Amino acid sequence: MEITDFYEETKVKFSELSEELLWEYIHSGEPMDKAGGYGIQALGGMLVEYVHGDFLNVVGFPLNHFCKKLAELYYPPSKHNVQHKKYDSIPSVDTFENLSDGESESSNFTEHKGASKLDSSGKHSSGGVYTSENSSGVRTGFTVPLENQNGVSQRPPEVPSKILELMDGFRASKALLVASKLKIFDHLKHKGPLKAVDIANEIGTSVCGTERLLDACAALGLLEKTPQGYGNTDSVNTFLTSDGEYSLHGYIIHSNDHLWPLFTNLESAIKEGSRQNHRAFGKKAEDLFKDYYHSQEGKQCFMAAMHSIARLTARDVATAFDLSRFKSACDLGGCTGALARELVQIYPNLKVTVFDLPEVIANISYFQPSGQHTAPVTFVSGDFFKDKLPEADLYILSRILHDWPDEKIHVLLSKISALCRPGSALLVAETVLDEQKTHPSRAVLQSLSITEGCAILLAEMVLDDEKKNRSTALLQSLNMLVQTEGKERSGSEYQALLEQHGFTNVKIRITGNLLDVILCVKT
Numbered sequence: 239m240e241i242t243d244f245y246e247e248t249k250v251k252f253s254e255l256s257e258e259l260l261w262e263y264i265h266s267g268e269p270m271d272k273a274g275g276y277g278i279q280a281l282g283g284m285l286v287e288y289v290h291g292d293f294l295n296v297v298g299f300p301l302n303h304f305c306k307k308l309a310e311l312y313y314p315p316s317k318h319n320v321q322h323k324k325y326d327s328i329p330s331v332d333t334f335e336n337l338s339d340g341e342s343e344s345s346n347f348t349e350h351k352g353a354s355k356l357d358s359s360g361k362h363s364s365g366g367v368y369t370s371e372n373s374s375g376v377r378t379g380f381t382v383p384l385e386n387q388n389g390v391s392q393r394p395p396e397v398p399s400k401i402l403e404l405m406d407g408f409r410a411s412k413a414l415l416v417a418s419k420l421k422i423f424d425h426l427k428h429k430g431p432l433k434a435v436d437i438a439n440e441i442g443t444s445v446c447g448t449e450r451l452l453d454a455c456a457a458l459g460l461l462e463k464t465p466q467g468y469g470n471t472d473s474v475n476t477f478l479t480s481d482g483e484y485s486l487h488g489y490i491i492h493s494n495d496h497l498w499p500l501f502t503n504l505e506s507a508i509k510e511g512s513r514q515n516h517r518a519f520g521k522k523a524e525d526l527f528k529d530y531y532h533s534q535e536g537k538q539c540f541m542a543a544m545h546s547i548a549r550l551t552a553r554d555v556a557t558a559f560d561l562s563r564f565k566s567a568c569d570l571g572g573c574t575g576a577l578a579r580e581l582v583q584i585y586p587n588l589k590v591t592v593f594d595l596p597e598v599i600a601n602i603s604y605f606q607p608s609g610q611h612t613a614p615v616t617f618v619s620g621d622f623f624k625d626k627l628p629e630a631d632l633y634i635l636s637r638i639l640h641d642w643p644d645e646k647i648h649v650l651l652s653k654i655s656a657l658c659r660p661g662s663a664l665l666v667a668e669t670v671l672d673e674q675k676t677h678p679s680r681a682v683l684q685s686l687s688i689t690e691g692c693a694i695l696l697a698e699m700v701l702d703d704e705k706k707n708r709s710t711a712l713l714q715s716l717n718m719l720v721q722t723e724g725k726e727r728s729g730s731e732y733q734a735l736l737e738q739h740g741f742t743n744v745k746i747r748i749t750g751n752l753l754d755v756i757l758c759v760k761t
């Protein structure tokens with residue numbers, strides 16, 4: 239990728255202005271959203287005596303210089319193409335006037351859509367002149383002849399928007415993470431709309447940096463920008479503020495403070511095939527929980543992260559199968575009890591025990607909902623690899639198996655299996671990978687009896703959704719690589735693990751939520 243930078247200088251002389259006129263201009267409202275406080279292209283033009291230099295630079299974009307730079311980048315002078323450079327410093331430009339002229343537009347449009355070439359008289363002929371066209375069909379570029387190394391004119395490939403989006407994806411993520419970490423969304427929820435300067439004062443940041451972050455968030459669809467200032471969108475109020483019932487704030491802070499540094503070491507993780515805690519944080523404990531739980535802050539951050547995802551997934555996990563025949567359940571590694579509480583609400587006859595490490599159980603009070611009836615949920619502390627497990631006729635492992643390698647899973651499953659009576663069951667909630675890890679399942683489409691056109695449209699929609707789910711699952715598998723010794727597994731991999739320990743009748747529900755659910759019975 240080639241990067242070039244430049245600046246453009248334009249001098250603007252204001253005339254002598256009376257205070258009265260200035261106030262009138264202010265009250266017109268025009269200056270309010272203008273960098274520099276006036277709009278030379280509109281009312282503000284009356285304030286200006288003269289302009290030396292590029293007028294459009296004052297309006298906001300130095301188009302002429304920009305186009306010259308583009309021409310340099312796309313058409314650098316070389317032995318092969320110097321002879322074509324008949325025009326001044328940039329090739330011919332489609333003016334706005336051309337675009338407003340319906341007839342000439344349509345004829346030019348046709349001409350420009352096919353490849354064309356400037357001949358020595360400056361007219362178009364078939365060949366290699368390129369002009370860009372935006373999604374609304376309005377041409378925005380200027381013609382630039384392009385040649386390959388052999389001097390043959392060619393049209394560059396379409397802009398690979400998907401690749402560019404992925405390439406820059408980390409910037410968008412980081413903007414979201416930092417805005418959350420700085421509690422910008424919280425301030426806007428309670429006091430918005432606010433101007434950049436007010437937010438900067440509230441959170442103690444620079445005005446220029448804050449304004450850029452807010453503008454980026456607005457461009458990403460997270461914020462609304464109006465003359466009154468920046469405000470949250472509805473989904474930001476629901477998911478990104480820290481006090482919302484379904485807030486993802488806990489997971490976002492975990493992503494910023496832990497996952498981000500771990501993913502920075504993804505390259506080493508791929509080379510070595512192992513987790514990267516020592517590189518990201520300078521220490522390596524026996525397992526990831528000892529890493530996370532060694533400080534009170536780390537512990538609460540991890541618990542908040544687990545809690546926020548559990549709140550969003552618990553309903554789908556609890557209802558994926560009818561569990562009403564069970565009287566007692568034990569959620570092993572049940573953390574803050576979010577799933578347990580959902581279960582007792584849906585199945586009023588079910589008593590649920592949450593079993594987790596002592597460090598976690600000591601902190602559950604932070605996550606207890608206030609004023610809610612929580613009597614059937616009991617919390618027990620212990621180590622599920624070493625200690626005796628509570629008795630129950632339904633065991634639950636939600637996001638537990640993916641943390642561990644097969645050897646450890648065998649230890650845990652054999653303990654659970656030994657405790658199960660015939661008819662007892664095990665419910666596993668994990669992101670289940672599709673079998674090939676390449677092809678989306680077509681089962682849904684085969685079951686549709688609809689017209690062909692409709693089927694194709696639906697197929698594309700379903701496949702798009704499936705692709706998105708699949709990439710989420712496979713990226714989650716990378717997430718496990720950088721921080722654990724575990725991994726995400728496919729349905730048949732889970733089935734094999736479970737059957738080895740006497741669990742049969744393995745049923746899998748793909749929920750469409752972040753977690754899928756597997757139910758199996760001990761025979």
Ligand SMILES: C[S@@+](CC[C@H](N)C(=O)[O-])C[C@H]1O[C@@H](n2cnc3c(N)ncnc32)[C@H](O)[C@@H]1O
Binds near residue numbers: 527544637641
């Ligand atoms: C990835 S979290 C999943 C939490 C919860 N089940 C959920 O889905 O939101 C793993 C949980 O297992 C617990 N855990 C890890 N090792 C454990 C052990 N040896 N004994 C008991 N719990 C353990 C952790 O404290 C943590 O709460």
